[in-house]
Amino acid sequence: MKHGPLLFLGVFTAVFASWVAGVLAPHVQIGGQSLVQIDELGIQYPLDRTGEAKQGAEIYRAQGCHYCHTQQVLQEPLLSRLTLTDAGTNIAEVVATLRKVRRDLDADTAAALVSRPPQVVLAHAGASATDQATRLLTNAGAQVESTIANLGPDLRRGWGTRRTVSRDYLRDEPVFLGQIRLGPDLANLGARQTNTTWLLRKLYNARIELPGSTMPRYPYLFTERRLRPGQAPSPDALALPPEFAPPPGIEIIPTREARQLVAYLLSLRSDALFYEVFPPKPQTTTTNAVSAPVEATNAPPTQTSSLDLRPSDFPLRTSDFDLRPSDFDLRPSDFDLRPSDFALRTSPLALASP
Amino acid sequence: MSSPAPAPPPGAVPPPAAASLAPALPADLDRSCRWPVLVLGGLSAGWLVFAAVLGVLAAIKLHAPGMLANVDWLTYGRVQPAAWNALVFGFGAPAGLALALWLMVRLSGVPLVGTGTILFGAAVWQVGLKLGVLGILAGDSTGIEGLELPRYASPLLLAGYLLIAPWALVVFDRRQPRESYLSQWYLVTALLVFPWCFASGYVLTSFLPLRGVLQAAAQAWYLQQLWVLWFGSLTLATVFYFLPKLTGAAVPSRSLALFGFWTFVVFGGLGGLTRYAGGPFPAWMLSLAVVGNVLTLFAVYAVGANLLPSLHAAVSRLKGNVVLWFLGFALLAWLAASVLTALNSLVTVRHLTHFTLVTPGLDQLALLGGFGLAALGGMYGVVPRLLGRDWPSRFLATLHFGCAAGAVGLLAVAFLIGGLVQGAALNNTDVAFLTVAKRYLPFASTGTLAQLLWLVGSGAFAVNLLWLLVACARTVCVPAARALVEPLPAEGKA
Numbered sequence: 091m092k093h094g095p096l097l098f099l100g101v102f103t104a105v106f107a108s109w110v111a112g113v114l115a116p117h118v119q120i121g122g123q124s125l126v127q128i129d130e131l132g133i134q135y136p137l138d139r140t141g142e143a144k145q146g147a148e149i150y151r152a153q154g155c156h157y158c159h160t161q162q163v164l165q166e167p168l169l170s171r172l173t174l175t176d177a178g179t180n181i182a183e184v185v186a187t188l189r190k191v192r193r194d195l196d197a198d199t200a201a202a203l204v205s206r207p208p209q210v211v212l213a214h215a216g217a218s219a220t221d222q223a224t225r226l227l228t229n230a231g232a233q234v235e236s237t238i239a240n241l242g243p244d245l246r247r248g249w250g251t252r253r254t255v256s257r258d259y260l261r262d263e264p265v266f267l268g269q270i271r272l273g274p275d276l277a278n279l280g281a282r283q284t285n286t287t288w289l290l291r292k293l294y295n296a297r298i299e300l301p302g303s304t305m306p307r308y309p310y311l312f313t314e315r316r317l318r319p320g321q322a323p324s325p326d327a328l329a330l331p332p333e334f335a336p337p338p339g340i341e342i343i344p345t346r347e348a349r350q351l352v353a354y355l356l357s358l359r360s361d362a363l364f365y366e367v368f369p370p371k372p373q374t375t376t377t378n379a380v381s382a383p384v385e386a387t388n389a390p391p392t393q394t395s396s397l398d399l400r401p402s403d404f405p406l407r408t409s410d411f412d413l414r415p416s417d418f419d420l421r422p423s424d425f426d427l428r429p430s431d432f433a434l435r436t437s438p439l440a441l442a443s444p
Numbered sequence: 445m446s447s448p449a450p451a452p453p454p455g456a457v458p459p460p461a462a463a464s465l466a467p468a469l470p471a472d473l474d475r476s477c478r479w480p481v482l483v484l485g486g487l488s489a490g491w492l493v494f495a496a497v498l499g500v501l502a503a504i505k506l507h508a509p510g511m512l513a514n515v516d517w518l519t520y521g522r523v524q525p526a527a528w529n530a531l532v533f534g535f536g537a538p539a540g541l542a543l544a545l546w547l548m549v550r551l552s553g554v555p556l557v558g559t560g561t562i563l564f565g566a567a568v569w570q571v572g573l574k575l576g577v578l579g580i581l582a583g584d585s586t587g588i589e590g591l592e593l594p595r596y597a598s599p600l601l602l603a604g605y606l607l608i609a610p611w612a613l614v615v616f617d618r619r620q621p622r623e624s625y626l627s628q629w630y631l632v633t634a635l636l637v638f639p640w641c642f643a644s645g646y647v648l649t650s651f652l653p654l655r656g657v658l659q660a661a662a663q664a665w666y667l668q669q670l671w672v673l674w675f676g677s678l679t680l681a682t683v684f685y686f687l688p689k690l691t692g693a694a695v696p697s698r699s700l701a702l703f704g705f706w707t708f709v710v711f712g713g714l715g716g717l718t719r720y721a722g723g724p725f726p727a728w729m730l731s732l733a734v735v736g737n738v739l740t741l742f743a744v745y746a747v748g749a750n751l752l753p754s755l756h757a758a759v760s761r762l763k764g765n766v767v768l769w770f771l772g773f774a775l776l777a778w779l780a781a782s783v784l785t786a787l788n789s790l791v792t793v794r795h796l797t798h799f800t801l802v803t804p805g806l807d808q809l810a811l812l813g814g815f816g817l818a819a820l821g822g823m824y825g826v827v828p829r830l831l832g833r834d835w836p837s838r839f840l841a842t843l844h845f846g847c848a849a850g851a852v853g854l855l856a857v858a859f860l861i862g863g864l865v866q867g868a869a870l871n872n873t874d875v876a877f878l879t880v881a882k883r884y885l886p887f888a889s890t891g892t893l894a895q896l897l898w899l900v901g902s903g904a905f906a907v908n909l910l911w912l913l914v915a916c917a918r919t920v921c922v923p924a925a926r927a928l929v930e931p932l933p934a935e936g937k938a
Binding site for chain 1: 519525648649658668710713729884
């Protein structure tokens with residue numbers, strides 16, 4: 091090859107292309123994401139941290155906690171379990187509808203299911219199948235409940251109630267996603283651990299709360315203070331079990347850094363529910379219970395149009411729409427996802443689209 | 445490009461008679477780049493040892509959580525990134541630059557220009573890196589893995605680089621036979637990629653940070669360029685220069701080499717996001733990364749098919765050649781790391797290996813095993829030519845190879861197996877987290893042993909180099925000093 095300039099140009103183009111794909115395009119796609127307005131709670135999610143917690147994030151950064159702890163919860167595309175909780179009054183209609191939803195059921199089995207609620211109707215169904223089944227069954231007068239079927243190891247470990255999405259990190263600077271889990275994921279630590287003393291003890295010596303723990307100690311985030319004879323112990327002093335306690339006359343006081351770090355740890359939670367975290371890919375295939383996709387023939391004509399356009403059809407373009415997460419049932423605590431509400435209220439959204 | 449007159453290398457030994465006019469005598473070429481290469485190489489040897497000490501410390505801290513816990517400077521979350529930066533920017537980049545300068549000069553057949561600027565650049569780089577590593581230990585890290593250097597340090601590194609690397613491109617531009625070699629293509633790639641990814645990574649995470657997870661996307665892109673297109677290119681440039689030289693067999697297929705090079709350049713940079721597979725990113729980004737990683741296998745095949753046969757044929761003939769050991773091992777490690785990385789990006793595999801020791805295991809295999817051994821092998825080949833004197837201790841060189849290869853092998857095996865064990869335990873939610881930790885710890889402890897081996901090897905190399913330099917200094921200085929002092933005592937005694 092005699093053409094130096096061509097070599098330069100080729101390499102340049104290749105690297106530029108990968109930069110466009112890896113950095114620029116994602117920025118164009120999600121760089122303008124807005125905070126999520128949650129009207130019921132009058133908040134914008136993610137919540138801004140308090141000043142103390144923000145400084146705590148700096149302590150977290152400086153100690154390099156993220157070399158052992160991730161802050162991201164993974165989950166494959168969401169699958170739901172739909173349970174019939176009450177058949178209502180029009181049993182025959184519900185049985186007929188159920189047989190539309192579950193083609194594999196014969197009339198007797200369907201009737202048996204309907205007669206003894208609660209019964210699992212769909213075990214692992216994608217978002218749109220669950221939506222349609224919910225709509226059909228509730229139109230027939232039954233009541234159904236939808237829960238998450240595929241928890242995945244992260245959710246089952248209690249590290250979160252849902253996967254984390256890019257909006258969860260809008261306020262983080264820097265972002266501590268982490269690449270390795272030598273310790274547990276901390277994305278939702280504040281949701282499962284609200285005890286300041288517990289956290290302070292964990293930092294002072296992780297083996298106080300969990301014998302045999304391999305987490306490093308951070309004694310330098312605490313100061314030892316000698317009590318003068320007769321002096322009352324400070325209310326700030328860390329309460330320690332006898333085998334970890336300092337000699338009498340000395341108390342362990344958390345430094346400001348330790349308190350800030352704990353404030354930050356308490357602020358860690360990404361469990362608010364909003365539009366983006368629900369419909370993953372338009373995946374309607376089901377893994378076991380449903381043999382055929384549900385038909386929407388039963389739906390009134392006015393609703394058919396809104397049925398066609400469902401949020402899962404455009405998962406990447408949420409920002410194009412005037413997004414009103416307040417339309418969705420927000421239950422962060424029990425994570426009681428109700429696709430019925432969700433699906434029905436997408437119609438204003440669909441209509442608003444060009 | 446402007447090119448100031450070549451600064452005469454300070455302290456150059458007068459050329460052997462009759463060598464002055466010929467355009468491209470290897471001895472002239474070597475002399476033109478002697479000081480930059482020696483200075484960069486010597487500094488990188490020092491950092492190699494320092495990084496190994498930090499690496500041992502970090503590894504010990506993983507399984508001895510109470511050790512030195514009182515010293516905030518030495519907490520795991522600071523020693524670990526300090527070791528990484530010392531290794532990558534203290535040893536890796538300067539050693540890579542030293543080899544790049546030498547290879548470029550040799551292959552282009554023109555002497556190096558800009559020696560003074562290069563030495564100045566090396567000084568700027570060193571100042572920046574020292575500030576940076578101290579900053580990390582003091583708690584000033586930026587908090588982005590791989591981009592930890594604080595804001596007061598990273599620009600110095602870039603400035604240092606920009607004072608050094610362009611001279612290699614100037615030399616390439618003036619190359620005497622207009623024909624160019626495969627090694628030169630890889631060098632040009634490496635030299636162009638580094639400033640770009642370094643600047644993009646640091647600017648988009650610490651100077652004008654992108655929002656939220658986009659920082660992580662910028663970081664993943666940077667790491668991929670750094671690992672594959674910078675270290676990978678330098679590894680391949682070195683291997684493609686030395687192996688055919690040593691084995692005496694030319695690269696068999698030029699078109700295969702060309703194909704391998706372009707697939708490497710085009711696909712090699714795409715795979716970064718597998719680090720965050722399943723994370724909070726648009727799904728297409730991961731798909732692209734997987735495709736990139738898998739397509740890079742074409743390049744891996746091309747390199748392997750071109751080099752392995754001749755290596756295989758020469759092994760028995762060149763049993764005693766330390767340089768060949770290093771480069772052969774580096775080639776194998778690079779091939780293994782690339783194949784495993786492609787494998788690891790597949791969703792089913794990733795499901796098991798995500799967030800485990802496999803990630804650092806593969807990183808280390810490519811960095812220490814691939815680039816590290818290639819660069820060290822290159823040093824073993826280059827330094828004697830620059831100084832006109834062979835390595836003083838063959839034993840130390842052999843020891844170095846044994847330790848380094850052993851360390852890389854041990855580390856890779858321990859972390860890959862340990863990662864699988866860890867992944868299986870993480871995915872099995874009946875296993876409490878502490879038990880997960882107890883299961884991966886033995887493998888992490890093996891990592892300590894590997895780091896210790898690496899340290900011993902690095903120490904052997906540093907001692908050997910120092911010994912060689914002192915010996916050379918003595919042959920140069922002793923006669924000079926004698927010439928200075930001799931007349932007086934001679935008179936006095938007479």
